Amino acid sequence: MRALVTGASGFIGSNLVDRLLAEGAAVKCLVRRGSNLKWLKNLPVTLVTGDFHDVASLAPAVADAEVVFHVAGATRARNRAAFFRGNFEATRNLLLACEQYGPPDQKFVFISSLSAAGPSKGAPLTEEHEPNPVSAYGASKLAAEKAVLEFSQKRPVTIIRPPAVYGPRDRDTFLLLKSIHRGLHVIPGGPGQQVSLVHVHDLVTGILLAAASPRSQGRIYFISGEGHHDWRTIGAYAGRVLDKRFRTLHVPWWLMRLVALGGSLTSQFTATPTLMSLDKLKDMRQAQWLCSHARAQAEIGFQPSLDLLTGLAGAAAWYKAAGWLRPQIKKG
Ligand SMILES: NC(=O)c1ccc[n+]([C@@H]2O[C@H](COP(=O)([O-])OP(=O)(O)OC[C@H]3O[C@@H](n4cnc5c(N)ncnc54)[C@H](OP(=O)(O)O)[C@@H]3O)[C@@H](O)[C@H]2O)c1
Known part of the structure; x- marks a missing residue:
């Protein structure tokens, strides 16, 4: 397969690149000037520099790719407009480039998000649910999905909606493990929020199954791990894999709002927007983010292989081997 991967310098993209190479694909990576290429260094990939806001600059990237x-x-x-620029406009322009410069039978696989569908209430969401995003991030991913679905009149497309993704190279998983490694588990608000999760290796499996399946044309798939989890259980699992005892600190929502407000204000003056923002808080405050992978199982044969404990243990081992988690020196 000749594949183009955008976002290849990031957490999910770089894991996808590794798997594609392992399976013998010829891989091109679309990066931008200034992308940190640490995960792509020394890999047999072709790096192409392009700008999503300059359609012609994307031509060399899409030109001979069988799958994008x-x-x-x-x-x-920084704000709603920036989310729409980074998610909707970037996707629309990439689709334009595929139409103008790509081969006519090129397949387009778009990594969206559970945030585009919105939170669940009771049963896990299926792809049949009417989307109801609560954040600008989710709304911008939904707008991008609509552009991709319109494009399905012209080319084969598939949309993947992962819930929160964890695993090697992820900074959020790392922050959780680092905090527990130091003896503290910080939970925003109460313990109640329930989430679906997917290990990045299972997500990559789902993405590749969708790319290969003729049934996936014009379809949306939640690619998720089994079951659902609350933050207390996730913390307990992290403590087990690190063999650490820890205290749990619930941060009240008023304090989270203050932190989010600070993040949103700071982002107006910094080059990189902060992790925490008022928009992020909207997603965080939802009681449930659950989705079902039943459709992906039935149509493309997706089955997650890693339970949370095994997945977290593998991630912890990776952070230790990479020197991100260091052994703690006992005092006295
Ligand atoms: N991680 C999750 O839990 C999760 C869950 C659901 C969906 N997703 C979706 O999965 C995708 C990848 O997420 P991730 O966790 O891997 O994020 P990440 O580590 O932050 O990587 C994001 C990637 O996108 C690239 N990128 C961002 N804005 C860009 C722009 N304007 N032009 C060109 N490249 C741009 C980044 O390039 P640079 O290196 O140049 O910054 C980077 O390669 C995203 O679309 C996200 O919405 C993630």
Whole structure:
């Protein structure tokens, strides 16, 4: 397969690149000037520099790709307009480039998000639910999905909606493990929020199954791990894999709002928007983010292989081997 991966310098994109190479694909990576290429260094990939806001600059990237994996996306942004620029406009322009410069049978696989569908209430969401995003991030991913679905009149497309993704190279998983490694588990608000999760290796499996399946044309798939989890259980699992005892600190929502407000204000003056923002808080405050992978199982044969404990243990081992988690020196 000749594949193009956008967002290849990031967490999910780089894991996808590794798997594609392992399976013998010829891989091109679309990066931008200034992308940090640490995960792509020394790999047998072709790097192409392009700008999503200059359609012609994307021509060399899409020209001979059989499959375009559009993983790049703005997961944090200064404001609503910036989310729409990074997610909707970037996707629309990449689609334009595929139409103008790509081969006519090129497949387009778009990595969206559970945030585009919105939170669940009771049962896990299926792809049949009417989307109801609560954040600008989710709304911008939904707008991008609509552009991709319109494009399905012209080319084969598939949309993947992962819930929160964890695993090697992820900074959020790392922050959780680091905090527990130091003896503290910080939970925003109460313990109640329930979430679906997916290990990045299972997500990559789902993405590749969708790319290969003729049934996936014009379809949306939640690619998720089994079951659902609350933050207390996730913390307990992290403590087990690190063999650490820890205290749990619930941060009240008023304090989270203050932190988010600070983040949103700071982002107006910094080059990189902060992790925490008022928009992020909207997603965080929802009681449930659950989705079902039943459709992906039935149509493309997706089955997650890693339970949370095994996945976290592998991630912890990776952070230790990479020197991100260091052994703690006992005092006295
Ligand atoms: N991680 C999750 O839990 C999760 C869950 C659901 C969906 N997703 C989706 O999965 C995708 C990848 O997420 P991730 O966690 O891997 O994020 P990440 O580590 O932050 O990587 C994001 C990637 O997108 C690229 N990118 C962002 N804005 C860009 C722009 N304007 N032009 C060109 N490239 C741009 C980044 O390039 P640079 O290196 O140049 O910054 C980077 O390669 C995103 O679309 C996200 O919405 C993630």
